[in-house]
Amino acid sequence: MNNNSHFLSFNRKLFLSVISLFLVFVVCFLTYQYQREKEYKIELLHSKLQDYNSRLYEEIHEDSAHSKEQYLDYYVKKYTLTDLRVTVIKPNGDVVYDSYEKDKSKLKNHIERKEIQRALKKGNGYDVRRTSQTTGVSYFYSATAYPDFTVRTALPYNVNLTNSLKTDRHYLWFTGFITLVLVFIFYKFTQKLGVSIKQLREFAQRADRNEPIEIALESATSQNELGEISHHIIEIYKRLHETKEALYIEREKLITHLQISHEGLGIFTKEKKEILVNNLFNQYANLISDSNLLSSEDVFTISELQVITDFIGKMQNRPIQKEEKRMSVTINKNGRTFTVECIIFQDLSFEISINDITMEEEQVRLKRQLTQNIAHELKTPVSSIQGYLETIVNNDNIPADKMKVFLERCYAQSNRLTILLRDISVLTRMDEAASMIEMEKVDISAIVNNIINEVSLELEERKISVINSLKKNIQIRGNYSLIYSIFRNLTDNAIAYAGSNIQIYINCFREDENYYYFSFSDTGVGVSPEHLNRLFERFYRVDKGRSRKLGGTGLGLAIVKNAVIIHGGSISAKNSQQGGLEFVFTLAKEK
Structure with a gap:
């Protein structure tokens, strides 16, 4: 039950309070009027009797020939009102005459x-x-x-006298009627006022509970000032509520953005109290700090960030400027590189962002190294071709058989250059346009069979046998060229480096709802353990001299890794128990 039900509503309180005062006024007015009316009737009767007293005195004073007592009896009987009692009294109080009592001895002093x-x-x-x-x-x-x-007259309190002294009751009925009309009018007014007050109270309760305002504003349509004020207050609140909702949505967007952001962000008050901090900020701050931080505000105790802390204190002591105040530093700690930027806002609150640019720095280093490697790899065939051609051009008498040898070597180097440029183009396409690669249904079993047929002569020359354990119709959604590159590069790699008189095993050893699990292994010479983690690096060679002699570009396994990743899988290399190298990788069924 609502607690407010125990109390009268505001309009009823107002109505009862004012009506109580009004009724008190009416009662006082009626009492005064009644008393005034009564006094008026008494004064009127007193004046009438005074006139009689005056005439009686004049008659007695003028007629000195007769006995006063006899004359008074005569005058009273002839001229007085019915039942009028007349008494004449000396200045000392003794009664001289009384029309009702002739025996003066019975009359006391008056x-x-x-x-x-x-x-x-x-x-x-x-x-x-x-x-x-x-x-x-x-x-x-x-x-x-x-x-x-002294002349005294007296009238007995009979019916006639009582009626003559009775006050007129018509004004009482008139006052009562006017009172009822005014009470009704005021009740209607307070009732309409109560609607506005009730809606304002309901509005305040809903606003306090943060509920939507859906009040039917009857008071807003009324022509009273409180109704207009109620309407304006509720409209202002609605606009404020809408603005608050919009700000709340924007705040949620900001918080969501901060949480999924790839940089650590922390916003603090000018007193260095936390306002909003995401997880990466705490993670990066702990990586920079020598000890674990108990709270985000402990970031200001990190010695590496002392320059940021000093900057904040220095800028907050200066007069406020319109432009934002910024500072950034680069920190190298524990093998990682961070950029820390501080922005101070107009109200002296500030934001600190921490970015881990280790990977970016590594990418810059790798790109620089890749450029150097590409230049180095291109330099060798170009130099060879240029050297052989210069020899031919500068020697007019060079034997035909020797010239043929030089031209064959130029052709071989040009083929090597073509393959190198093709591999670089494939890697670049996978790096920069992976999302644009077209996908279709691909039969892996058919691709592997085609590759084995294509390299059958090379396999026969090196006495290599292939044991293909793939079942028929292993199909995925992928890119035909990239799937072909995976198995062709692994096959070419085994033919080139595993040795002669070996076996190659191709197997799909597992399958679940999402992936196929493949194993590609050989029984060749294998690879030293220190090289296994770097086999997929671009231009990395286990034996650089032997690799170039065999015509490899150093990009084959890098292409394999990228193609596997594009198809939603992963790949790793290890030395198998039977000897030789084994590649284990997965390919997603749907990509």
Whole structure:
């Protein structure tokens, strides 16, 4: 159950609070009006009795020929109101005349009567309701003080007097009706106001829970200021929420990019506190550091990065500039080369990136070495061809048989040069355009059989037998030329370097859902263990003199390795137990 259900809503609180104050005001107003009306009726009756007192005094004062008591009886009976009691009192309080009691001895002194006290002080006075000690009846008394005596008249509280003093109730009904109308109008107003407050409260609760805002804005269509304010607040929040969502998406993109980036990236506050760091940053920092780092912030304790730390401290102490501040250093540590770059941003936070350029440096070195090797390999046949041709050109009397020998040697060297350029072209194509190589269904068994037939004469000359254990229809999706290069280069390599009177074994010894596993071995002379890991390097030769004499380019096994990799496999070389060299490699069924 919602805790808010235990409390009144805002509009009800407002309604009850204002209506309570309004009702208190109405009650006070009615009480005041009632009292005022009552006093008005009393004053009206008092004034009427004062007029009678004044006429009675004038009659008594002017008529001195008759007995005052007799005359008073006569005047009271003739001119007074029904049930009107008249009393004449001396200044000392003794009663001179009372129309209800003729025996004056029974009448007490009236000096203490309230109306008499007021009359003696102010000239006239009244007492609203007091029971007479003489008659036992409640009267309304009105007294007027004159120099020689005080005249007091009294009316008994009968039905007529009570009705005459009763306040007019019409204004009460009118006030009640107006009050009900105003309460209804204010209820409607607070109800409409409550809709806006309720929606604002719902909006605040959803915003606090980070939920989508889907409020039907009835208040937004109302013509009150709170409705307009509610509409504007919610619209502003929606725009802020959309902006926050967009920033969150961009942040996720940035984090994903940092995590899959091939460089170590670390972003820190100006106090050198970590904001965002990827795994490579920690990995590279630990490779540079002499000890394992417990946190990313420990990178600032690495002595090799002290120059970066000093740069950060120096630049943060300078006035802020618009342009970014950068610094980069190169560090060689543990056989690896790193470039470290620092960028300081406008708010003095900064980014440190660490790149492992060991492979790039190695690639530069290998390319430089490859260029030198290519130049060296090309130099030998070109020099031979040039030397033989110069001999022929400069000797007019050279014998025909000797010239024929020189030309044959030139032709052999040109063939060697052609093969070298072809192999270089194949490697370049595999390096730079591997993704553009066309793939099709290739029958490996048929390719191997064709290669054996092509080299049958060479095999016969060197007394080499081939034991092909491949079953029929071993098919993969690959490039025919590259698959052909794999098995042809391995075969040519065995024929050239394994020796005579040997056997070559070709076998697919295993198969699973993804790969075929091949073995290509011979029973020849083999290779010393120190050369095994370098057999696939370009232009690497175990016996350089013998290799050139046999016409090899030094690129055959490099072509084999690249072709295997392009077909999703891997290759390694080892000396077999039967003697000779064995190549074990895999080819993916679908590439």
